[in-house]
Every structure is written in structure tokens, then in C-alpha cells.
Amino acid sequence: MKVLAISGSARRNSTNTAMLEAIRQVAAPRFDIRVFHGIAELPVFSPDLEGEATPRIVRDFMGAIDASDGLIVSSPEYVRTIPGGLKNAIDWLVSAEVIVNKPVVLAHASHRGDDMLATLRIVMSTVTSNFNGEIFLRFPLMKETPEAIRQIVGRAENRSRVDTFLKEFSEFCQSVRADSLGQS
Template structure:
């Protein structure tokens, strides 16, 4: 099972990117997780650039999504909303097929951010028929450095929790007859 984990942050020392990297390291056998931390490198969406030949950075991003079995999105909250870079990345996907039936789950590296999460859930459930709001990993890591996050989430208890989250998402991805829904809190 191949997952693409998308960080909604353009910041080099992003807490959400660090969380995704720890998930990458914790991935159990049979799950491969790649991290995309390049939302800040995508050009601003324009319908004039959309179509069969989008910019190269967008083609690479779409190819990564197309090659994955599922997407994990982890994002900070900016002014109680989805960061512009992440929204821009999602905008590039709207007219294509890459995300339409792609399973999508959320992870979040803060105890705050409920307004952004609500908006992000609305957007993702609009663009993917397989967004599952119930497979959700939330850890209070806000303002921690990547090394500290790695140490905390690397503890046996949180590592097991991260692996259980990834395994639940893998089961959801494998069951292509299952619509979004259910209840699997993490």
C-alpha cells in the first residue's frame, strides 16, 4: 500500500511536515509513505494554465497522487482557515481525475485548528468521493521542533497509535466498495 502524505505547510521547520516524516518512519510492513512538502513550490492556480499541459511542478504533484493508493493530509491553521498553499494545491486537482475517488484521511499536529479542519473536511469531501473524516490522527505537537516530535511520537505508545492509524487507513483504501464514513477515532 502506497500513501502520499501532503503537508499543508510551506515552512521548512513545519510541525505538520515533521509529523508526516515520523509517520513515514513508523509505517508498518506493507505500507510505504512518501511525504510531499512542496505546496509552496506550486504555481498559483490559474484556469489558463490548467489542462493537458500544466506546469511541471503540478504534473509531478499529480503524478505522485496518481501513483498513490491514498492521501494523508496534515496542515496547520492560518487565520482560522486552510493555508493558501494547501488550498492552491487542491485547486490544481479539481479539474482532473487524480483525486476524485482517491481515499483521503487527515492527520493534525496541534490541539487547535478546529475551524481549519472543518473547512478542510468540507473541501476534501467535495473533491474526493472517498474522503474519510473518521480515520483521523491528532497529536498535540504545536511549536515543537522536528527532533522533539520524532522523539515524542517515537515513544512506544504513540508509535503504536501512529501504526494503528496507518493500518486503519490501509484497510479503508483496500476496501474500494466502502464509502466514506464509519468510526475509527485516533
């Protein structure tokens, strides 16, 4: 299964990005997880840049999503909501409709951030018919270093949680795929 993991943080040493990287390491080689690091590089969405005028970096981002079986989104909370960079990325995806039927689940790297998560759940359930809010993974990792996050996520009990999360997500992606093939 090919998964694209998107961090909503533009910060180089982001806790959410480090958690997604740790999940990727725990999951290999059973799952092919690629972590997208380019939120900060995406230009501000504008309808004037759609179609043939879409910048290469945005086309590459859309292509990575299109090539994936599903998305894991993990984001910090900024002023009780979704960071602007992640919202901008979502706007680009809706513009091209690459997210419309894509299976999406959330992961979160903090013990807080529930307001952002509530908003992100609303947004994701609006932009894709295959958002699954029941499949969710959360670790309280705030203020940890990337190395500490790798160690925490790599502990046996946490590896088990990651395995369960990915198994449920894989089954969900397979059911979405089966449903879409049945409707063809």
C-alpha cells in the same frame, strides 16, 4: 500500500511536515509513505494552465497522487482556515480529477485548529467521494522541534496510535479499491 502524505505548510521546519515524516519513519517498511514537500513551489492555479500547459511540477504532483493508494493530509490553521498553498494544491487536483475517487484521511499536529479542520473536512468531502473523516490522527506537537516530534511520535504508545491509524486507513483503501473493481 503506497501513501502520499501532504503537508499544508510551506514552512521549512513545519510541525505538520515533521509529524508526517515521523509517521513515515514509524510506518516503514510496512507502508510506503512519501511526504510531499512542494506546496510552496506549486504555481497559482489558473484554468489557462490546464491540459498541455500544465507546469511540470504540477504534473509531477498529480502523478504522485495518481500513483498512490491514498492520501494523508496534515495542515496548520492560518487565520482559522486552510492555508492558501494547500487550497491552491487542491484546486490543481480538482482541475485534473486525480483526487475525485482517491481515499483521503487527515492527521493534525496541534491541540487546536478545529476551525481549519472543519473547513478541510468540508473541502475534502467535496473533492473526493472517498474522504473518511472517521480515520483521524492528532498529536499536540505545536512548538516542538522536528527532532522532538520524531521522539514523541516514536514513543511506544504513540507508535501504537500510528499503527492503528495506518491499519484503519489501509483497510479503508482496500475497501475503496474492492468497490471500484466491483463496479468496473
